[in-house]
Amino acid sequence: MHTNALIFPTNSAAKPPAKISAVNELTINWHVTEACNYRCQYCYAKWKDYPNPRELFHDRGRTRDLLIELFRYFQPTNTSNPLREELSWKALRLNLAGGEPSILGDRLLEIVQVAREVGFQLSIISNGSRLTRSMIKELAPHLTCLGISLDSADPTTNMEIGRALKSGKLLDLQELTANVHLARKINPLLTVKINTVVNLLNAGEDLSGLIQEIRPQRWKILRMLPIIDASLAISDEEFAAFVQKHRAFQSVQCVEDNQDMCESYLMVDPFGRFFQNHPSLTGGYQYSKPILSVGAGTAFSEMAFNSTSFQSRYTGELGESHEEV
Ligand code: SF4
Numbered sequence: 464m465h466t467n468a469l470i471f472p473t474n475s476a477a478k479p480p481a482k483i484s485a486v487n488e489l490t491i492n493w494h495v496t497e498a499c500n501y502r503c504q505y506c507y508a509k510w511k512d513y514p515n516p517r518e519l520f521h522d523r524g525r526t527r528d529l530l531i532e533l534f535r536y537f538q539p540t541n542t543s544n545p546l547r548e549e550l551s552w553k554a555l556r557l558n559l560a561g562g563e564p565s566i567l568g569d570r571l572l573e574i575v576q577v578a579r580e581v582g583f584q585l586s587i588i589s590n591g592s593r594l595t596r597s598m599i600k601e602l603a604p605h606l607t608c609l610g611i612s613l614d615s616a617d618p619t620t621n622m623e624i625g626r627a628l629k630s631g632k633l634l635d636l637q638e639l640t641a642n643v644h645l646a647r648k649i650n651p652l653l654t655v656k657i658n659t660v661v662n663l664l665n666a667g668e669d670l671s672g673l674i675q676e677i678r679p680q681r682w683k684i685l686r687m688l689p690i691i692d693a694s695l696a697i698s699d700e701e702f703a704a705f706v707q708k709h710r711a712f713q714s715v716q717c718v719e720d721n722q723d724m725c726e727s728y729l730m731v732d733p734f735g736r737f738f739q740n741h742p743s744l745t746g747g748y749q750y751s752k753p754i755l756s757v758g759a760g761t762a763f764s765e766m767a768f769n770s771t772s773f774q775s776r777y778t779g780e781l782g783e784s785h786e787e788v
Contacts, residue, residue, distance in 0.1 A: 487552065500563055556585065557586075590626065594642055606650065674712055736754065
C-alpha cells in the first residue's frame with residue numbers, strides 16, 4: 464500500500480534571498496548499502512555480496528528517523544541551514560544509491576514509501592541487474608528519475624570491468640531497455656538517466672547504439688575517479704576523445720571530470736554519516752559523526768562542501784538539475 468501523505472509540508476513557493484544562487488532541487492545521495500552483486504574494478508564499494516548487518520537500513524525505526532532528520536534539516540524552508548546563505552532550492556530529492564540498492568528487494572520498496580511519506584522526491588541509481596519488470600512496476604510511480612549505470616555494450620568489456628554477477632551473468636541490455644520503456648509508460652514524467660564511467664577498458668568504445676535504444680534524457684559521462692584504484696585511469700586526451708566521439712548526444716550529455724566530483728555531492732553513507740570525497744584525503748573519504756547521534760546540522764558542519772561546484776553541477780549547460788552519483 465502506498466501513501467503520499469506528507470510529514471512535512473513542502474514549500475514550492477519558497478523564494479531565494481537576493482544574491483544567492485537558486486536551483487530547482489537539492490539532492491541527498493543516500494548510499495543505502497555497500498554491498499553489490501557486481502565487481503567493477505574501479506569501484507569504491509567493498510564488494511560484499513550481502514549487506515553489513517550494521518547498515519542502517521535494516522532498522523526500520525532508525526531508517527525513518529534518519530529520513531525525517533535529513534528532511535527537517537534540508538527542507539527548503541529551513542533557513543537555519545547555512546547552505547541557504549549560498550544556495551536556494553525549491554524541492555528536496557533523495558537519491559538511493561549503493562553499492563547496489565536493488566539488492567535490498569522489498570526493503571528498498573519500503574524505504575521508497577517512507578521517503579515519499581516524509582516528503583522527499585525520489586530517484587535511484589542502479590546497475591540494472593535486479594530491476595526486474597515487477598520491481599519497475601513498483602518503483603516507477605514513485606520516481607522522478609531512474610538512473611542506470613552502463614559502461615559498455617560489449618560483453619567482453621563488461622566482463623573485464625567486472626560488470627557481471629559472480630556466475631558470469633551479464634546484464635541483458637534488451638531486457639533492460641524494455642524495462643526502461645515500461646517505466647516511462649507507467650510514469651510519463653520520469654527522467655531516465657544513464658551514468659557511464661569512462662576508464663581504460665571502455666574509453667575506445669562507441670556507445671551510440673545503446674544510447675539511441677534507451678533514449679535517456681540525461682547521459683552523465685564521468686571520468687573514472689582514481690581514489691581507490693588508479694589502474695584503469697585514463698588521460699585527459701582519452702577522456703576528451705570519448706566525449707567528442709559522442710557529441711551527437713550533446714543535448715543530453717553531462718560531462719564530469721575528476722575535479723568536478725570533489726566536494727560537490729551531498730552524500731550519506733550506509734551507517735548514517737555524511738561523507739565526502741577529496742583526492743587529498745587519506746583513503747579518499749572524510750566522514751561525519753552519525754547523523755542520528757549529533758543531528759544533521761552538527762554532522763553537516765563537519766563536512767567540506769563546495770557549494771560552487773555543487774551549484775554548477777545543477778545549473779550546467781542543460782539549465783536544470785542533473786546530478787547525483
Ligand atoms: S555496479 Fe556500481 S556499486 Fe556495483 S561494483 Fe560496479 S560501480 Fe560498484
